[in-house]
Amino acid sequence: MGNLTETLMKELECETVFTIPIFGGIDVAESVVVTWIIMAVLVLAAFILTRNLRVDHISKRQAVAETIVTKLTGMVEDMTGSEGKRYAPYLATVLVYIGIANIIGLFGFKSPTKDLNVTAALAIMSIVLVEAAGIYQRGVKKWLHKFTEPIAIVTPINILEVFTRPLSLCMRLFGNVLGSFVIMELLKMVVPVIVPAVFCLYFDIFDGLLQAYVFVFLTSLYIKEAVE
Amino acid sequence: MLRLDWNFLFTVINLLLLFVLMRIFLFKPVQKIIAARQQEADRQFEEAAAKKAEADGLKLQYEQSIASAEEEKTKTLQETRRKADAEYHRIVTDAQDKAKQIKDDAAVEAQNQKLQILKKAEKEIADMVVSAAVKVVGEKKGSDVDSSLYNEFLDKAGDRQ
Numbered sequence: 001m002g003n004l005t006e007t008l009m010k011e012l013e014c015e016t017v018f019t020i021p022i023f024g025g026i027d028v029a030e031s032v033v034v035t036w037i038i039m040a041v042l043v044l045a046a047f048i049l050t051r052n053l054r055v056d057h058i059s060k061r062q063a064v065a066e067t068i069v070t071k072l073t074g075m076v077e078d079m080t081g082s083e084g085k086r087y088a089p090y091l092a093t094v095l096v097y098i099g100i101a102n103i104i105g106l107f108g109f110k111s112p113t114k115d116l117n118v119t120a121a122l123a124i125m126s127i128v129l130v131e132a133a134g135i136y137q138r139g140v141k142k143w144l145h146k147f148t149e150p151i152a153i154v155t156p157i158n159i160l161e162v163f164t165r166p167l168s169l170c171m172r173l174f175g176n177v178l179g180s181f182v183i184m185e186l187l188k189m190v191v192p193v194i195v196p197a198v199f200c201l202y203f204d205i206f207d208g209l210l211q212a213y214v215f216v217f218l219t220s221l222y223i224k225e226a227v228e
Numbered sequence: 229m230l231r232l233d234w235n236f237l238f239t240v241i242n243l244l245l246l247f248v249l250m251r252i253f254l255f256k257p258v259q260k261i262i263a264a265r266q267q268e269a270d271r272q273f274e275e276a277a278a279k280k281a282e283a284d285g286l287k288l289q290y291e292q293s294i295a296s297a298e299e300e301k302t303k304t305l306q307e308t309r310r311k312a313d314a315e316y317h318r319i320v321t322d323a324q325d326k327a328k329q330i331k332d333d334a335a336v337e338a339q340n341q342k343l344q345i346l347k348k349a350e351k352e353i354a355d356m357v358v359s360a361a362v363k364v365v366g367e368k369k370g371s372d373v374d375s376s377l378y379n380e381f382l383d384k385a386g387d388r389q
Contacts, residue, residue, distance in 0.1 A: 029235040032242065039246045046254035053261040055268055062261075069258040089255040093247045112239075117232055121239035 008185055012114065012178070031115035038100050038112070072096070079220035083227040087133060091223075094122065095216040102177060102208025106200075113177045113211075116170070123170035126219040127162065134226035146226075169218060176211045180204065357381065 016027040049065035058066070072092040077085050101112045112118045135143045147158040180203035188196045364377050 026234045028238065029233075032235050032238045035239065035242045035246075039242060039249070042246065043249045043253055046250055050253060050257045053257055055261065055265050065254070065258050066262065069255060070262070073255070073259075089251055090247050092255075093250045094243070096250075097243070097246060115235065117235040118239045120232060121236050121243065125240060125243060 004186075004189055008182065012181070015110075029115055029117065030110050031112035031118050034104065034109045034112045035097075035101070035118070037109065038097060038104065042096065042100070076216065076220060079217055079224070081224045081228060083137065084133065084220065084223045087129060087220075087223055090129065091216050091220055094126075094219070095212055098122070098173070098212035098215055099209050102212060103205055105181070106204055111177055111181070111208075113173055114181060116174055119170045119174040119177075120166075122173070122215065123166035126169055126215075126222070127166040130165075130219065130222040130226050131162065133223050137227040165218075165222060169215060173211055173215050176207060180207050356384070360384070 015030045018028055020026040020028060046065075049061055049068070051061070052059070053062055053065075069092075072095065073088040076088040076091040076095065080087060080091070098113060101118070103111075105111045131143075134146065138146070148155050149158075184196065184200060184203050187199055360380055361377060364380060
């Protein structure tokens with residue numbers, strides 16, 4: 001059992017891959033490096049898919065690229081509403097990134113979303129986007145006034161929401177990924193054959209993609225609320 | 229696991245960079261091409277609508293010209309028929325006139341000939357009378373002559389009846 005705990009902790013620990021020798025040494029975590037890999041793969045895929053785009057007589061490659069873009073942005077636009085359409089590309093990017101980050105464990109990498117830095121960064125960026133969208137759409141005055149709606153007494157709660165929303169986004173994603181990882185590791189130790197494969201489908205693939213969707217869905221919802 | 233440090237900042241930079249790159253390499257070009265296709269489709273629809281309107285106009289024009297041609301045809305036909313009728317009547321009347329003329333001419337001619345023959349006959353009779361008179365006068369004298377002349381004339385005239 002002590003062995004199990006040790007293994008689990010080791011798996012959970014986000015290792016420092018290398019250290020930048022300035023400011024007394026900046027540790028670059030595994031999650032950042034894996035993110036670079038994901039970025040490289042995504043950008044390369046996008047680059048290859050969008051070569052020689054044409055208006056008619058399109059290639060299969062272009063059809064795939066168009067389908068991906070229209071489906072992704074369409075999905076996000078449905079959630080943000082017509083006013084929030086301009087934020088669809090960012091949200092679609094985040095959706096793809098989290099989705100891949102959650103299931104990249106299957107390819108032997110450590111999921112970046114298992115690092116609190118990553119989920120926190122995602123959540124903070126989401127809330128910054130939400131508030132920026134609100135200010136952009138309404139102007140500072142109306143944006144500030146929104147905190148006193150529907151009645152003045154809820155103002156503290158509304159202000160609190162600015163902090164609780166990213167916190168819940170961050171912790172939900174982090175906790176889900178961590179939780180499913182721990183469960184899978186425990187399961188693999190208890191029953192090493194067949195059973196983990198079945199649960200892997202749920203915890204690693206389904207839950208990973210679901211959490212990506214939930215994260216983007218909630219962010220879209222906040223944006224929709226902010227711009228309407 | 230539970231640590232917040234520089235990697236937070238790195239992740240933010242990574243995400244912004246990823247977003248910008250995806251925008252440049254995926255969203256922008258694909259959305260551009262889709263917009264271009266939409267534009268192309270709109271243009272084609274507009275063109276088709278314009279062509280249809282043009283075709284409709286031409287069709288109307290053709291129908292009108294066909295209708296007017298039909299009318300023209302009917303008119304011409306009637307005109308021709310009328311002319312032909314007139315010509316027919318003229319020819320028939322002409323022919324009748326000519327026939328009448330010929331008939332009249334023939335009648336006049338026949339009358340003339342008849343008159344000529346009669347004249348000739350009268351002349352012959354007169355001659356005959358004279359010769360008979362000469363013969364009688366030669367043979368008899370006085371009142372014998374007169375009576376025999378008279379009788380002879382009567383005989384001859386009676387023969388002719």
